[in-house]
Amino acid sequence: MLSKPRGRGRPSPHTDRDRGGGGDARTPRGGRGDETPSTSRGPGSAQETPGSSWSLSASAPAPGARTQKQLELKVAELVQFLLIKDQKKIPIKRTDILKHVIGDYRDIYPNLLKLAAERLQYVFGYELVELEPKSNSYILVNTLEPMEDDAEVRGDQGTPTTGLLMIVLGLIFMKGNTITETEVWDFLRRLGVYPTKKHLVFGDPKKLITEDFVRQRYLEYRRIPHTDPVDYELQWGPRTNLETSKMKVLKFVAKIHKQDPKDWPAQYCEALADEEKRARPAINAPASLLNSEMGSEGLGQGSGTQRHRAKE
Amino acid sequence: MQGSTRRVGIMTDIHRRFLQLLMTHGVLEEWEVQRLQNHCFKVHDRNAAVEKLEDFINNINSILESLYIEIKKGITEDDGRPIYALVNLATTSVSKMATDFAENELDLFRKALELIIDSETGFASSTNILNLVDQLKGKKMRKKEAEHVLQKFVQSKWLIEKEGEFTLHGRAILEMEQFIRETYPDAVKMCNICHSLLIRGQSCETCGIRMHLPCVAKYFQSNSEPRCPHCNDYWPHEIPEVFDPEKEREAGVSKSTRKSLRSRQH
Numbered sequence: 001m002l003s004k005p006r007g008r009g010r011p012s013p014h015t016d017r018d019r020g021g022g023g024d025a026r027t028p029r030g031g032r033g034d035e036t037p038s039t040s041r042g043p044g045s046a047q048e049t050p051g052s053s054w055s056l057s058a059s060a061p062a063p064g065a066r067t068q069k070q071l072e073l074k075v076a077e078l079v080q081f082l083l084i085k086d087q088k089k090i091p092i093k094r095t096d097i098l099k100h101v102i103g104d105y106r107d108i109y110p111n112l113l114k115l116a117a118e119r120l121q122y123v124f125g126y127e128l129v130e131l132e133p134k135s136n137s138y139i140l141v142n143t144l145e146p147m148e149d150d151a152e153v154r155g156d157q158g159t160p161t162t163g164l165l166m167i168v169l170g171l172i173f174m175k176g177n178t179i180t181e182t183e184v185w186d187f188l189r190r191l192g193v194y195p196t197k198k199h200l201v202f203g204d205p206k207k208l209i210t211e212d213f214v215r216q217r218y219l220e221y222r223r224i225p226h227t228d229p230v231d232y233e234l235q236w237g238p239r240t241n242l243e244t245s246k247m248k249v250l251k252f253v254a255k256i257h258k259q260d261p262k263d264w265p266a267q268y269c270e271a272l273a274d275e276e277k278r279a280r281p282a283i284n285a286p287a288s289l290l291n292s293e294m295g296s297e298g299l300g301q302g303s304g305t306q307r308h309r310a311k312e
Numbered sequence: 313m314q315g316s317t318r319r320v321g322i323m324t325d326i327h328r329r330f331l332q333l334l335m336t337h338g339v340l341e342e343w344e345v346q347r348l349q350n351h352c353f354k355v356h357d358r359n360a361a362v363e364k365l366e367d368f369i370n371n372i373n374s375i376l377e378s379l380y381i382e383i384k385k386g387i388t389e390d391d392g393r394p395i396y397a398l399v400n401l402a403t404t405s406v407s408k409m410a411t412d413f414a415e416n417e418l419d420l421f422r423k424a425l426e427l428i429i430d431s432e433t434g435f436a437s438s439t440n441i442l443n444l445v446d447q448l449k450g451k452k453m454r455k456k457e458a459e460h461v462l463q464k465f466v467q468s469k470w471l472i473e474k475e476g477e478f479t480l481h482g483r484a485i486l487e488m489e490q491f492i493r494e495t496y497p498d499a500v501k502m503c504n505i506c507h508s509l510l511i512r513g514q515s516c517e518t519c520g521i522r523m524h525l526p527c528v529a530k531y532f533q534s535n536s537e538p539r540c541p542h543c544n545d546y547w548p549h550e551i552p553e554v555f556d557p558e559k560e561r562e563a564g565v566s567k568s569t570r571k572s573l574r575s576r577q578h
Contacts, residue, residue, distance in 0.1 A: 073402055076380040080400070083335070084411050123375060125328035144329055147355050153348045155337030 066105075071112075077101050078116040082128065086140040090214045091239070094136035131217060132238045139217070141242055164193070164202050165213055170253040172234055173246055174267060180224065181232040184209065209234075245278065249272040321371035326356045331372065334383070334398060338469045339483035342394040343557070345369075369396075387433075388482040389512045392526025392555035397486045409470070409487075416451030417461050423448070423471065424462070427491065428479055429499050433514035435477035438462070480511050502529055504541060519543035529554045 031306040081101045085092045102109050126140040171187055172179050185195050193199055195206040202208055210232070213219040217239035224231045247261075250271045254261040262268050330352045334340070345433075353362045373382050380402040386395055394469055407545070410418065423444045427436035430538065441462065442455045447471070465471040469483045480488075489509045493500055501510040505527035515522045521542045523531065529552045532538040538547035 072378060073380060076378070076402065079379055080381070119379060123328070123332055123379065125325065126332075142332070144325060144332065149351060149355070150329075150333060153333055153344075153351050155333075155340070276553055 067111070071108075073100070074105055075115045075119065078112055079119050079123075082116060082120065082138070082140060083124070083126075086126075089132050089139075091135075091137040091139050091217055094138075120236055129242055131242070135238075137241065139239055161202055161208055161212070164205060164208060165218055166252060167191075168209060168213070168219065168234070169236065169240060169244075170249055172236060172263070173249050174253060178233050178235050181221075181234060184234060191197075213237075245271070246274040319374065320377075321374045323372075323375055324356070327368075327372050327375075329355060330368075331398075334396075339395050339481070339486065342396065345396050371409045371463045384486050386486045387524075387526055387555075388483055389479075389485070389510075389524055389526070391552070392524075392529060393557075393560075394448040395482045395486065397483050399487045405573060412468070413461075415462075416448045416453050417464075419449045420445070420458055420461055421465060422476055424471065425480070425484075425488075425492070426496070426499075428432065428511060429496050429501075433477075434510075435474070435479045438478065441478065485509060487510060503532055504576075514547075514549045516540040516543060516545060517548055518545040525552050528552060 078101050081097065085096075097113070098106060098109065102112065105112060120126045120128055120140065121143065125142065125144045127143050129141050131137045131139055136236055148152060167188070168184060171184065174230075176182070188194070188205065193202065193205050199205050207217065210221050214221045214237065217237040218303070219237045219240070220235045222233050222235075224233050246267075250261045250267055252262065254263065257263075261271070330348060333348055333352070334345075337344070342365075349365060349368055350362055353360060369383050369385075376382055380400065382399055382401055384397055384399045387393060388395055409421075413421070420441070424436055424441045427440055427444075428434060440457070442458050445453055445455050445458045445571075462471065462473075466473050466478075466481075469481045471478045471484070472481050492509060501513075501522050502508065503510040503513060503521050503524045504521040510522050510524055513522045513524045514528055519540060519542050521540065528547075528549070531541065532547065532551045533554055535551075539545065539549055540547055
């Protein structure tokens with residue numbers, strides 16, 4: 001954890017522990033040297049005990065000379081990297097993946113990514129998705145439908161800021177998919193949320209909306225030219241389209257107003273058309289954090305969407 | 313996996329949801345894990361009987377094996393309650409702690425860790441840790457800031473604080489035992505009973521062997537004349553109680569009943 005080498009012995013939950021290989025038949029003690037996990041960085045990450053049986057070469061072996069185990073470890077590292085990075089909700093850049101994990105295994109990067117994506121899906125239920133075609137940045141989309149009761153057993157209470165995001169997304173859609181920043185604050189002021197005042201729950205709403213949500217790709221924030229005083233326009237970002245849908249947002253807005261989505265015919269039609277578009281490629285749309293906040297209970301694996309699977 | 317002695321199980325959405333939610337915690341107590349498992353069964357398969365927790369976890373671990381992570385079970389050093397954490401089995405450049413903290417913060421943790429391991433009691437005083445602030449790698453940190461960082465470690469359950477002194481949280485021991493044993497082989501203490509890493513415990517004043525408090529509790533349970541298992545000398549310390557989850561629950565209930573009675577009187 002502090003970037004120092006560790007043995008692979010698998011301590012059992014029982015009290016008596018075998019310090020060595022833990023009875024793992026496929027890792028003969030003799031060959032331990034080249035099987036100890038290596039990182040992509042060179043000498044900097046090498047073990048502190050050269051000469052001990054733990055030491056391994058400072059750089060990764062030449063392509064072709066890698067063992068099955070080394071490949072497995074690389075995939076494991078990549079899976080962990082993607083999981084941890086995604087927790088911050090910032091899209092993961094290909095360059096970061098190459099720099100921090102892949103390193104000398106660059107020649108097989110596409111395979112490693114594919115294997116990592118498979119494991120993420122099979123083991124954790126997360127789909128690795130490219131944010132936009134050719135963007136070379138990725139997010140994890142949850143293929144499990146979030147349940148309201150999940151909140152009771154979570155360890156991190158989600159993020160309270162999601163509520164604010166929901167409201168802004170709803171506002172944008174209801175106003176025709178684009179809105180000015182001025183309009184956003186006019187609306188939020190009525191809820192006691194101000195750009196210049198610290199908020200008890202949301203902290204710094206201005207930073208959240210114009211920086212954090214934009215960095216996380218939930219929103220797009222662009223300057224409107226020739227405006228004085230300068231104004232900006234806000235639209236849905238690519239992550240929003242991957243994690244939720246117009247129909248889901250409309251249902252959320254309707255729920256807040258205790259009305260029916262059909263009470264907004266224009267938006268309803270637009271949402272329907274969007275559903276149809278998603279249904280055409282017959283892939284299921286992933287559920288996500290956003291949906292659970294909107295309280296969509298068991299809408300099922302909604303409609304498909306044009307997603308760009310992790311393929312390189 | 314070639315030659316693996318363990319049969320690899322199958323993941324279903326129950327297991328996936330369990331893992332996803334488990335990962336939102338740094339460490340959990342057994343009752344929390346049980347509650348989580350119940351929740352996941354309820355969501356995906358109401359009618360199925362909830363599998364025995366140990367089997368359920370072993371099943372998941374058989375699949376996590378190829379990813380070099382595992383749901384590990386341990387017990388707390390103070391009262392022997394079972395805890396669970398998802399731990400890394402291979403050291404890689406990627407780690408949860410490394411991504412949550414800055415370079416100087418990680419180095420502060422390392423310094424505290426070393427003081428804790430070297431100490432006789434398993435505790436390092438705040439003063440001693442803060443005095444090392446000038447030696448930290450990375451960006452310069454003031455003592456005031458270091459105090460704040462130590463509190464961050466307590467909140468995220470890497471350290472426990474008791475009266476101005478710090479020791480390792482069960483979570484840190486679960487995650488780092490291997491690393492600690494390898495990095496500080498001469499300084500580490502081991503428990504004479506369970507043979508695992510010992511940070512806090514009791515020691516024999518004659519021969520010096522050490523035991524975890526819960527190991528003492530279990531070993532000397534209903535023994536009116538406790539004697540050192542190594543040198544047979546009289547064991548001079550107070551023998552703690554064995555952890556009983558049932559008693560825990562009852563104590564919790566009676567406490568809350570008492571509280572509500574009190575409030576009604578006002």
